[in-house]
Amino acid sequence: MADAYSRDLERWIPRLIAVWRQARRKGDGPETRLTPQEIKEVGAGVKQLSHGLTRERQLAGAKYMDDPRLLGAYLLFYWPVSYAQARQALGELPNRPRQVLDLGSGPGPLAFAALDAGAAEVTAADRSKPALTLARALAAEAGEALATREWDPTRKAAPPEGQFDLITMGHVLNELYGTGDGVTAPRAALLEQLLTQVKKNGSLLVMEPALRETSRALLKVRDVLVGKGYGVRAPCMFRGNCPALLKESDWCHAERSWPMPRVVEELARAAGLHKESLKMSYLVVAPKGEAWPELPRGRLFRIVSEPLEGKGRQRYIGCGPEGRVGLAMQDKHRTEKNERFFKLHRGDVIAVTETEPKGDGFALDDRSEVRIVAQAGRGVPPPSPEEEPRPTAPTPQGSDPLP
Structure with a gap:
């Protein structure tokens, strides 16, 4: 699966570097690489972002993309990671989306992943004006048509109007509505609202960090949606409450190999991080009224x-x-x-x-x-014409899944 987008990702690296240098208004360097001084500078920002989003999590929900140094670190390190994660998840969609809305887009890694995967019209929406400015600069650098809108869910702003084949949220949901047991209901309510804007046969894709806390939080939102009759397109095939939540020590996340760009490798080394593989939690949900996917026999x-x-x-x-x-x-x-x-x-x-x-x-x-x-990163095929689909009786909510 990595080979399917490795060339696309490599083409983005000089664009990211060029837009970053233009935003800084200082410094020249190799087109496809950072200078040692740039690596040192950006690596410090990557380290601060990593600690703030994965350890103490004091940056979760903060306006860190309005900080030029942290936005630059995100652009050169986390942007390629999120782009690659999105291309993996998009490979599991049952249909190629034409019209896409990327919410909490930042500088647009999921938006551009959707465009490279074949989408025709993509709108990136975020509360950070500097991040949207970079997204527009990247679109100009790549010769892509990208619409941008401001959207601040912390002020209960409505999402951009319209109906879409795909709505994406990349590493956004975990930063909304604070922490604790009370966050599940408003997060689920937001996803329900968004699902009303998903066209028939379309999908809502939610990607989250692979941390235990954020993964379990996503699974709790999943259970609320499943309990209300929503079907999950991927990765779940179990139709009851998520069995990974039965034990506090368990959680569920994806891990994929990926063609790590050299600039990401160098920045990871400078920040003391490891990105040899892609790790994320994700959920692809169908709009209300659509059945769970039919599975092949076996x-x-x-x-x-x-x-x-x-x-x-x-x-x-x-x-x-x-x-x-x-x-x-x-x-x-x-x-x-x-x-x-x-x-x-x-x-x-x-x-x-x-x-x-x-x-x-x-x-x-x-x-x-x-x-x-x-294979990982590809959708489960429907039953072949010559075979009957497997029985689709739903599993009772809260039932014990183990034999």
């Missing part, structure tokens, strides 16, 4: 953990229509039909046969067959 599980290797065995956590379970196989049971089990990635969707209940899930053996239904 016992399906999305891999929601890294490989949990043990002595003489391979193990993962999988989540599918029957819930969140452990899946394990001993090396001695490896066959040509189940070989793929030992090479799975977080996010892959698989179909398995011949399992036996064991511990917190299922054991596979030499009778088992493992088939890749969808």
